[in-house]
């Protein structure tokens with residue numbers, strides 16, 4: 105661990121209008137009072153600026169609409185920053201199976217452009233936000249050990265392959281030119297403001313609206329859930345105390361089969377099992393993810409504190425219950441106009 109934590113002055117956060125990025129903006133503003141943020145996001149379908157509305161005029165938060173694959177835009181946004189956290193990505197596995205092109209463009213080419221620009225501008229630290237999906241799948245045998253940082257990369261989906269490619273680029277830059285890059289690989293996140301194509305918001309919102317929930321295959325696929333604020337705390341810890349060339353696994357040892365999650369959500373929304381609609385399994389569906397974050401806890405002095413179920417899941421469901429205008433605007437498509445309006449105000 106570094107003796108003195110790195111204290112960034114100006115951080116470029118990419119993808120800060122998405123689920124994890126917007127939580128990271130909030131966490132950085134709160135936890136790093138000496139840091140200002142340039143938030144670069146091109147506002148894809150997954151972005152929601154209304155989730156950041158009260159922060160658009162914050163003196164330490166500057167929103168810039170722009171694409172990480174556009175070198176000139178990236179150069180302008182990164183100029184004067186001493187740290188970069190790359191959160192921007194195409195993030196939905198099902199979409200990557202339908203068409204992988206945007207995934208290669210943003211997740212691979214976008215990362216390369218950020219790395220080149222950070223190198224050119226001599227940024228002090230670069231953190232790549234990655235995923236446990238780069239390791240592929242474990243079997244359902246609970247004795248099979250969880251992913252470690254040394255587990256070979258074996259991505260199954262085009263999404264995971266694009267993230268693995270980006271990770272390898274970061275590590276190659278570290279190795280060949282001494283680039284100050286680090287990687288966090290986190291398990292499945294839950295919490296407020298997650299785009300309702302992902303399982304927890306999708307199921308919660310469907311059940312609240314009296315609609316059935318599509319459960320893939322036999323429902324036995326296991327995911328290891330962590331609250332988005334615990335993930336953000338790990339990202340900040342890695343930025344401040346991590347070492348160049350290192351990978352940090354991030355998880356809360358909170359494994360649950362999808363069918364169990366579904367029953368918890370049914371209970372929390374007062375619905376019964378007739379609301380489950382069994383649907384054909386996702387192609388190449390990974391069976392089990394489980395992440396071993398021992399090294400991260402030791403090296404960074406971080407640990408998850410907000411991910412405990414059922415309390416944290418209950419609080420998340422409550423957030424969606426209390427935030428109907430937020431998700432209704434996404435379901436109706438109105439959020440796109442709202443994004444345009446707010447992006448205009450932020451200029």
Ligand SMILES: NC(=O)c1ccc[n+]([C@@H]2O[C@H](COP(=O)([O-])OP(=O)(O)OC[C@H]3O[C@@H](n4cnc5c(N)ncnc54)[C@H](O)[C@@H]3O)[C@@H](O)[C@H]2O)c1
Pocket residue numbers: 118119120121122123124125144145146147148149150151152170171172173190191192193194195196210214233234235236267289290291292293294299
């Ligand atoms: N959601 C999870 O459970 C999870 C778990 C581990 C790691 N991750 C990683 O965290 C990151 C964020 O995930 P998320 O769930 O918040 O995703 P998200 O889809 O909610 O948000 C992605 C954001 O990136 C922006 N973006 C996309 N392409 C861009 C481009 N070319 N230029 C600028 N901005 C662009 C989008 O507009 C959006 O605001 C991803 O890198 C993902 O791989 C996610």
